[in-house]
Amino acid sequence: MAKVITLEEFQAHNTRDSLYVLVHEKVYDVTKFIDEHPGGDEVILTEAGKDATDAFEDVGHSDEARELLPGMLIGELDKDGLLKLKSPKPAPIPVVHDAVEKGSNMMYFLPLGLLGAYFAWRLYGA
Numbered sequence: 001m002a003k004v005i006t007l008e009e010f011q012a013h014n015t016r017d018s019l020y021v022l023v024h025e026k027v028y029d030v031t032k033f034i035d036e037h038p039g040g041d042e043v044i045l046t047e048a049g050k051d052a053t054d055a056f057e058d059v060g061h062s063d064e065a066r067e068l069l070p071g072m073l074i075g076e077l078d079k080d081g082l083l084k085l086k087s088p089k090p091a092p093i094p095v096v097h098d099a100v101e102k103g104s105n106m107m108y109f110l111p112l113g114l115l116g117a118y119f120a121w122r123l124y125g126a
């Protein structure tokens with residue numbers, strides 16, 4: 001059975017001295033391969049600690065490239081780790097959202113208030 005790797009363990013290998021990448025839920029040790037990668041080392045290093053599946057697929061890697069993967073396989077990322085990596089970005093912080101909304105209400109009522117004050121002054125003041 002394939003080894004199950006935790007998110008902590010996966011993310012600990014994030015330098016060129018020891019580098020793991022995650023592609024299609026599997027963890028690969030690309031430390032030795034990184035210098036030979038035809039796409040260069042930087043692109044792989046940027047994917048350290050993240051889910052590199054989209055980056056890997058967007059490039060349209062050949063069958064030859066895919067055949068290299070099993071030789072570098074370490075195991076699978078555990079379910080918890082997958083969930084954490086795949087969870088969508090947190091929603092905007094409500095406090096900030098409220099402040100923005102209050103701000104835009106002010107923008108609306110302030111000119112109206114000033115207009116009202118002006119007419120009141122014209123009518124009763126002068």
Ligand code: HEM
Pocket residue numbers: 021023028030037038039040043044047052055056059060061062063064065066068069
């Ligand atoms: C993890 C395992 C990976 C393996 C075994 C691998 C292997 C290869 C191979 C063999 C090629 C030559 C072209 C081909 O056969 O498709 C290639 C090209 C390329 N790879 Fe990867 N790659 C990996 C990960 C990545 C990642 C995570 C990225 C991130 C974007 C990436 C970006 C690229 C790019 C941009 C090229 C194109 C180079 C060019 O055509 O000039 N690769 N890769």
